[in-house]
Amino acid sequence: EVQLVESGGGLVQPGRSLKLSCVASGFTFSNYGMNWIRQAPGKGLEWVAYISSGSSYIYYAETVKGRFTISRDNAKNTLYLQMTSLRSEDTALYYCARRRERVFDYWGQGVMVTVSS
Amino acid sequence: DIQMTQSPASLSASLEEIVTITCQASQDIGNWLSWYQQKPGKSPQLLIYGATSLADGVPSRFSGSRSGTQYSLKISRLQVEDIGIYYCLQAYSAPYTFGAGTKLELK
Numbered sequence: 001e002v003q004l005v006e007s008g009g010g011l012v013q014p015g016r017s018l019k020l021s022c023v024a025s026g027f028t029f030s031n032y033g034m035n036w037i038r039q040a041p042g043k044g045l046e047w048v049a050y051i052s053s054g055s056s057y058i059y060y061a062e063t064v065k066g067r068f069t070i071s072r073d074n075a076k077n078t079l080y081l082q083m084t085s086l087r088s089e090d091t092a093l094y095y096c097a098r099r100r101e102r103v104f105d106y107w108g109q110g111v112m113v114t115v116s117s
Numbered sequence: 118d119i120q121m122t123q124s125p126a127s128l129s130a131s132l133e134e135i136v137t138i139t140c141q142a143s144q145d146i147g148n149w150l151s152w153y154q155q156k157p158g159k160s161p162q163l164l165i166y167g168a169t170s171l172a173d174g175v176p177s178r179f180s181g182s183r184s185g186t187q188y189s190l191k192i193s194r195l196q197v198e199d200i201g202i203y204y205c206l207q208a209y210s211a212p213y214t215f216g217a218g219t220k221l222e223l224k
Contacts, residue, residue, distance in 0.1 A: 035213070045153075045161065045204055047213040059211035095160060102149045102208040103166040110160060 002026040004096050004108035011114045012086055022079040022096030022108055030054075030074035033099040036081045038092035039110070046092075049081065050099065064090075086115045119143050119207050123216025129224045136192040138219045140205035143186075149209035150188045152181060155218075156201040164203075165190060197223065 008020040022034070036048040049070040050059045058070055069082040079096050091114050097104040120143040130136050140150065152165040163172040165181035168188055178193040192199055200223055205216040 044218040045215040047215065050211060050213065061212050099208065103151045103163065104206065104208065105163050105166070105172070107160040107162070
């Protein structure tokens, strides 16, 4: 059974940093590209970042480019999102999702990030 | 960047009614369009991929179609468990983009 479990969220002050993790199980993690998607309270889905299976290709949404860094450790079956210079508008539920042939076929349960003083 | 214009924003329908949601892509994305259902307090779940293919375990009352750059999700006979928010996604070209969502409610 495919499972994606996010962690690392919490309350953080504006301008500070936070690192999210997503541990994958039930599939060969190193064979799949992975994404981070977020959802602000009461709002729709916003794609944040993508990393290919071997980390050769990385893409970001303009809203986070230069502040967020996506990475992965295939030996640990773990996806990361390093978030710096956090702003109130980064407050959201952050999901990791597996990408299979340009489809996000499995999603985690999400982890909440709240940016507030 | 590719924009996905989804409509309607909200929809109220009766049980057994036919429901259609559409997404218009701002440029050609081929069949690289997928649909997701999000129930309250839950993660989004894949319904349709490749514009027309049903994901595993999804009831056959759901179907997807494409006409040029317009994509549609159809629920042939609305059931109580279909209530939620529906999103389209283009992952053809980064930055990947979701439609704004359609909130489906029971009349």
